[in-house]
Amino acid sequence: MKKKxxxxxxxxxxxxxxFILTAWEIVSRAGSVPEYILPAPTKILLSVFIxxxxxxxxxxxxxxETLSGFFIAIILAFITSVLMDSxxxxxxxxxxxxxxxxxxxxxxxxPLFIIWFGYGLLPKxxxxxxxxxFPITVSxxxxxxxxxxxxxxxxKSMKASKFxxxxxxxxxxxxxxxxxxxxxxxxxxxxxxTIGEWVGGKDGIGVxxxxxxxxxxxxxxxxxxxxxxxxxxxFIRLIDAIEKRSMPWKNFEKGEVLEE
Numbered sequence: 660m661k662k663k664x665x666x667x668x669x670x671x672x673x674x675x676x677x678f679i680l681t682a683w684e685i686v687s688r689a690g691s692v693p694e695y696i697l698p699a700p701t702k703i704l705l706s707v708f709i710x711x712x713x714x715x716x717x718x719x720x721x722x723x724e725t726l727s728g729f730f731i732a733i734i735l736a737f738i739t740s741v742l743m744d745s746x747x748x749x750x751x752x753x754x755x756x757x758x759x760x761x762x763x764x765x766x767x768x769x770p771l772f773i774i775w776f777g778y779g780l781l782p783k784x785x786x787x788x789x790x791x792x793f794p795i796t797v798s799x800x801x802x803x804x805x806x807x808x809x810x811x812x813x814x815k816s817m818k819a820s821k822f823x824x825x826x827x828x829x830x831x832x833x834x835x836x837x838x839x840x841x842x843x844x845x846x847x848x849x850x851x852x853t854i855g856e857w858v859g860g861k862d863g864i865g866v867x868x869x870x871x872x873x874x875x876x877x878x879x880x881x882x883x884x885x886x887x888x889x890x891x892x893x894f895i896r897l898i899d900a901i902e903k904r905s906m907p908w909k910n911f912e913k914g915e916v917l918e919e
Contacts, residue, residue, distance in 0.1 A: 706878040717867040728787025740799035773859035783855035790851035791844035798840025802833025
């Protein structure tokens with residue numbers, strides 16, 4: 660029953676999306692809005708197809724920045740969350756700083772990173788790390804906190820080490836939250852790299868968008884947005900696939916609920 664509801668929901672979503680694209684196409688083709696302001700969806704797709712070689716190099720740079728920052732953020736978040744969970748004093752010291760860091764708009768820090776680290780890949784990678792670090796760290800901390808204390812006490816009574824407690828209890832409990840944090844971070848990671856490229860960069864999809872904007876090639880700007888959107892969706896789908904592999908019991912539980 661639940662599965663049927665999801666199919667109906669997806670059908671209406673796709674139908675509404677098609678309606679928006681059709682209306683957009685009609686308005687653009689009718690000349691109600693100048694083409695350099697709002698090009699037709701078909702023209703945007705054609706532009707992506709024709710100019711894909713132009714996108715490719717800048718897109719590759721953005722992907723490198725995104726993946727580098729994303730994986731470094733995972734490592735740093737894991738180390739930080741384990742330290743914060745293991746030592747209360749570390750938690751009290753770092754947690755307020757984590758919360759405070761989220762009140763600072765990342766776009767205000769980007770110019771500073773360009774001044775400090777130049778126009779290469781490094782400042783963009785740092786921006787991606789800062790954006791991804793918070794959701795991954797918080798999700799891991801929440802997962803560690805929700806671990807079954809009775810199971811932890813059982814292992815302690817058997818003189819298990821902290822390593823075994825994390826391996827057998829806390830890490831499995833943290834996986835659902837961890838993957839949720841990864842998905843949030845994945846949606847922001849490409850955006851972070853692009854913002855860094857806007858502020859100051861020699862290459863990347865953000866720089867490509869700026870060049871296209873300055874030459875009033877709006878179809879190329881929309882094409883870059885389309886590519887970024889598709890890339891973000893693929894990134895999230897990849898994390899979904901890894902999540903299913905890592906937590907087969909979750910799929911089994913879902914299957915039982917659907918059968919009921």
